[in-house]
Amino acid sequence: MSTKFFTTAAAMAAVGIVGFADAASARDQIRVVGSSTVYPFTTAVAEQIGKTGGIKTPVVESTGTGGGFKLFCAGVGVGHPDITNASRAMRKSEFDDCTKNGVTDVVEVKVGIDGLTIAQSKAGPALKLTLEQAFLALAEQVPDKDGKLVANPYKNWSDIDPSLPNVKIEVLGPPPTSGTRDAFHELIMEPGAEKIPALAALKKSDRKAFDGAWKSIRKDGAYVEAGENDNVIVQKLEANRNAFGIFGYSFLEENAAKLRGVPLNGVAPEYDAIAAGKYAGARPLFIYVKKQHVGVIPGLDKFVGEYVSSKAMSKDGYLALKGLISLPPAEAKTISANATAMKALTASDVK
Amino acid sequence: MTDLTAGTATPPIRRRVDITSPEAQAAIRRRYRAEARFKAYGLLAILTAAVFLTVLLVDVGTKAFPAFTTHSLQLDVAIPNDLVAPEQKNDPVAIRTADYLPVMRDTLRTAIPGVQGRGPERTLIRLISTGAADDIRERIVANPALIGTTIKAPLLLSDDADLYFKGAGTPIVVRPSRGVATPSDTSGSITITAPGNDFSENLVSVKLVMAERANALLADAERTSRSTAPNAAERAAELRKEATELAARANDRTAAETLDSRLPSLLVGINGGLVKISQLAADRIEGDVLLPLSSTNESQAGNWRILTYTTPESSRKITDLEVALLERFKANAQVERSFNWRFFTSGDSREPELAGIRGAIVGTALTLIVTLILCLPIGVAAAIYLEEFAPKNRFTDLIEVNINNLAAVPSIVFGLLGLAMFLNFFGLPRSAPLVGGLVLALLVLPTIIIASRAALKAVPPSIKEAALGVGASHQQAVFHHVLPLAMPGIMTGTIIGMAHALGETAPLLMIGMVAFIVDVPGGITDAATVLPVQIYLWSDLPELAFQAKTAGAIVVLLVFLFVMNGTAIWLRKRFERRW
Numbered sequence: 001m002s003t004k005f006f007t008t009a010a011a012m013a014a015v016g017i018v019g020f021a022d023a024a025s026a027r028d029q030i031r032v033v034g035s036s037t038v039y040p041f042t043t044a045v046a047e048q049i050g051k052t053g054g055i056k057t058p059v060v061e062s063t064g065t066g067g068g069f070k071l072f073c074a075g076v077g078v079g080h081p082d083i084t085n086a087s088r089a090m091r092k093s094e095f096d097d098c099t100k101n102g103v104t105d106v107v108e109v110k111v112g113i114d115g116l117t118i119a120q121s122k123a124g125p126a127l128k129l130t131l132e133q134a135f136l137a138l139a140e141q142v143p144d145k146d147g148k149l150v151a152n153p154y155k156n157w158s159d160i161d162p163s164l165p166n167v168k169i170e171v172l173g174p175p176p177t178s179g180t181r182d183a184f185h186e187l188i189m190e191p192g193a194e195k196i197p198a199l200a201a202l203k204k205s206d207r208k209a210f211d212g213a214w215k216s217i218r219k220d221g222a223y224v225e226a227g228e229n230d231n232v233i234v235q236k237l238e239a240n241r242n243a244f245g246i247f248g249y250s251f252l253e254e255n256a257a258k259l260r261g262v263p264l265n266g267v268a269p270e271y272d273a274i275a276a277g278k279y280a281g282a283r284p285l286f287i288y289v290k291k292q293h294v295g296v297i298p299g300l301d302k303f304v305g306e307y308v309s310s311k312a313m314s315k316d317g318y319l320a321l322k323g324l325i326s327l328p329p330a331e332a333k334t335i336s337a338n339a340t341a342m343k344a345l346t347a348s349d350v351k
Numbered sequence: 352m353t354d355l356t357a358g359t360a361t362p363p364i365r366r367r368v369d370i371t372s373p374e375a376q377a378a379i380r381r382r383y384r385a386e387a388r389f390k391a392y393g394l395l396a397i398l399t400a401a402v403f404l405t406v407l408l409v410d411v412g413t414k415a416f417p418a419f420t421t422h423s424l425q426l427d428v429a430i431p432n433d434l435v436a437p438e439q440k441n442d443p444v445a446i447r448t449a450d451y452l453p454v455m456r457d458t459l460r461t462a463i464p465g466v467q468g469r470g471p472e473r474t475l476i477r478l479i480s481t482g483a484a485d486d487i488r489e490r491i492v493a494n495p496a497l498i499g500t501t502i503k504a505p506l507l508l509s510d511d512a513d514l515y516f517k518g519a520g521t522p523i524v525v526r527p528s529r530g531v532a533t534p535s536d537t538s539g540s541i542t543i544t545a546p547g548n549d550f551s552e553n554l555v556s557v558k559l560v561m562a563e564r565a566n567a568l569l570a571d572a573e574r575t576s577r578s579t580a581p582n583a584a585e586r587a588a589e590l591r592k593e594a595t596e597l598a599a600r601a602n603d604r605t606a607a608e609t610l611d612s613r614l615p616s617l618l619v620g621i622n623g624g625l626v627k628i629s630q631l632a633a634d635r636i637e638g639d640v641l642l643p644l645s646s647t648n649e650s651q652a653g654n655w656r657i658l659t660y661t662t663p664e665s666s667r668k669i670t671d672l673e674v675a676l677l678e679r680f681k682a683n684a685q686v687e688r689s690f691n692w693r694f695f696t697s698g699d700s701r702e703p704e705l706a707g708i709r710g711a712i713v714g715t716a717l718t719l720i721v722t723l724i725l726c727l728p729i730g731v732a733a734a735i736y737l738e739e740f741a742p743k744n745r746f747t748d749l750i751e752v753n754i755n756n757l758a759a760v761p762s763i764v765f766g767l768l769g770l771a772m773f774l775n776f777f778g779l780p781r782s783a784p785l786v787g788g789l790v791l792a793l794l795v796l797p798t799i800i801i802a803s804r805a806a807l808k809a810v811p812p813s814i815k816e817a818a819l820g821v822g823a824s825h826q827q828a829v830f831h832h833v834l835p836l837a838m839p840g841i842m843t844g845t846i847i848g849m850a851h852a853l854g855e856t857a858p859l860l861m862i863g864m865v866a867f868i869v870d871v872p873g874g875i876t877d878a879a880t881v882l883p884v885q886i887y888l889w890s891d892l893p894e895l896a897f898q899a900k901t902a903g904a905i906v907v908l909l910v911f912l913f914v915m916n917g918t919a920i921w922l923r924k925r926f927e928r929r930w
Contacts (some may be wrong), residue, residue: 036891060866195538231898251893257667
């Protein structure tokens, strides 16, 4: 028995040493972490650079935006990722965290736009919403006739406005941990709440109560948390023609045969409308690059260059084929120039 | 007893239950019924489970089926002499880095002549996969003599084109013609006149759709007028006006109509070309040429056809031009369906048609090897010590309780532990099978210890006592006699523990194995992913073709699990001893 213990201990020690030696040596592969929304696009760029750029294909992890920033800002050196994907801009707290850990030169690259869409089965009754109606349908508390906040009384869409179809309100969407859910609150619920006079007044008098109103979603079954996987929501919409789903534009585009986008404020979620900024549910996507790793990790600048090249990022680029909505050409040009020059963020750039 | 005491004055001790009494009979029947009910419940439970399992397997199986086949174009590929500079003809590096895009483009242009303009040419080149050139490149690297020759090679189709042939396209209805038709030109926007009123039926169906739309608009207007929104009345009026106009056009049976992408696409196949109708009247159409015509000669009745792509263009992923091109390839017998070897031989990719599970399979194997190497010796040794040598006291009791607790800890906790210990403290590389194996070893160690102890306990004490009796030491008795007999049970426990590890994703998220990794890992410190993670990642991608890939990977994972569990059963059957 003792021999067995010795062998095992020796084996463990050996593996440990091998691991140590490997981690200590330089890394020759770019490591990316972050948002699962940006993941489909960053992976496409990674594969492309691996095929044509003469470097090892970067490893792209899907950790979520918040988790990505945490890993990214943990420090400088081969043990820490070089890039993080984000479906929202970096927050002040995250920037401070980065600075505290020595990650002082961070380059922000806006890579494109994602459309946050509400969709339904083509077989269901067509719905057109204003942001205000969307808020009234999904907020946990809505103002009553006197402007007082009460529990959401609306059961059917037609209860909100007679012009809407007379079917039960049933919306499938992401859970609170998802970045898509944050975007839904910020892009649709907040502007929707501002449109309602009683809440607009509340915003002036009691900011906190107002924020509470648009940040909470009803829990009485009208909003169903369907998990992080957008394909699951798509399948549920196919099965239930009266239900509505919230997910990214690329899923709507891919399932155009069965699904229809719900127009918001009269604008349907279509490529051109989102690209032109007319559609309410448009949000920018970012990658953040650790400038201090440029020159240390081979190919990092090449990777960023590939990402902002017109071959990838333009309207005809391969990222557009993957469902990313490209930026207006003028903006893309500035971003491309800043990214190539590796212009780092300053404290005044983040909020 | 009752007989003996019958008739005496004092009542005897009566049997409390008279089995012949009606109540007793009823009780017996109740007991039988209860038993029958219980059996029925049991059968029902098993049947329900069987139904669920069958539904799952059939569902996964049918969804996975498309992942195992792939479509490609069998075309003659001319490899130009100037692919590489003449002096580099035997230089593999030069051949590898040469630009194959022009080769592909020329091949497709030759296959379907007359596709002109930047847009249509891009459509044509996008029908084939971005990886189509890889196979040809490999062939030329292997045999540089092919430069300057023409080879027959399969060009892999892109995922959407592949799905089209797997049934995700549109039904096509072909109607022969009755009259003569004359096209005005061979390319661009043209007019076709057909005095025989060949298009009247199509016009009628378009008018019907328009009438339906007018009704829908009216209903919309009706609902809007009830709205409380400030400008509802105006909007309703607008909608009503639109509806009236539409209805008027629908009622005018002769007026020409413009087709849009929400209507089924109508096309005319004439003089070897294909024209997409944009404006339709009973006796003439205007349209755009998708595939060029050979001449402007008039075509006799029966020689030209009207095609309907029943699914409207806006309701499918693939455009009319793409359908036309693919149908042309199919008509030329250039489309080939074959087994998708690539699914098993390549790593992950963002292009569904190129993505494979080899990286995940190798990653899984490496991870499980690390797990097995660590947890089998440690687990068995711990079990032997605890079962055979450890003194029974509070301390060993505590250890025992904690091992049982450990077996019930959620797996994500092990991931966090792995992150804190192996990555942050020991500085092991992220995403590596080494760390994955270590974490999974922690996860399955309690299972193996518990199973091994049970197996050791099951060996009759007489075996050990006999060994001790003839003078063997305690260690000899255990290692020479008890352990070999317990081995089948230990093996079974280990394999089931490993199968458990095979299905885990949660602890791997923390240590960075939930990642897009293209290169197939070559060792335990390379970045790698495992099968369940691959399934999870693919299931979350928007491309429809990845749904089949997801199901395909599930099938492979299930096969792995069946094989492992089958081995466990076989081992038990083969080596088990009963006393």
